[in-house]
Amino acid sequence: MAHYFESLVEQKIREALERGEFDKLPGSGKPLPGYGGEYDEDWYVKELVDREKLAGAILPATLILRKDLEDLPETLARARTEPEVRRIVAELNERIADNHRGLLPGPPTLIKRLDVETIVHEWSRR
Template sequence: MHFFEQLANERIESAMEDGAFDDLPGAGKPLPFKAGDPVVPKSLQTSGYTPPVVILIRKLEDLRVALRDESDRDRRRALLTEIAETDMRRRIEIERAVTDATRGR
C-alpha cells in the first residue's frame, strides 16, 4: 500500500473510532446504489444486497459500543480480540474489492 493511502486509511479509522461519522445523514440506511453502478450488479442492488464490507463495518461499530460499555476485564479482552479479527476481515474484503475492480470483475 502506498504511504498516502495508508495515512488516509489511518486517519479515516481514527475518525471512525472518535465517532466523527456517527451523525451523518442516512446513517444506518442502505447505501444508495445507482443503476449501472459497477460496485454491485443491478440484480443484487434491487434484491437489497449489502456488501460484506458494509456488514463488517456495522459489526465493528456494534463491537466498539459493547467494548465502551463493558467493565469486565476478560470480556473486554474478548471484545478486543473480536474487533481485531473483524477489522482484519474488513481489510481483506476491501483488498478483494480493489483487486476485483482492477481486474474488471
C-alpha cells in the first residue's frame, strides 16, 4: 500500500477548494478566448496591444493617420460643439500636411486634405 505525500502547495489548494474559494470565479464555465480557432503565434502580442491600447506606440504615424480618418465619423459623433469639430478636423489636416511634406514615418499614403466647411455642415445636420 503506497502512501501519498501531500505537498504544502497541494494542501493549500485542497483546503481552498474545500472552503469554496474557487467557486464562481470570473469566466468560470466559459471557453478560453481563442480556443478552437487557428493558432496564432502572436496571440499574446495582439491581445496586449488591444488590452493596453498600444497601437499608437507600435503603428507608424502614416497608418495611425489612416486609422484616425477611418474613425472620423465616430469621433465627430462624440463632438459636442462646432469649435470642437473644427479643432478635430484642423488637427487631422495638419497631420495630412505633415504627411504630404514627408514628415510622418511609415509607408507613403495619398490622403486629401479635409474640407472643414463641408464636414461642419454635415455634422450640424446630424
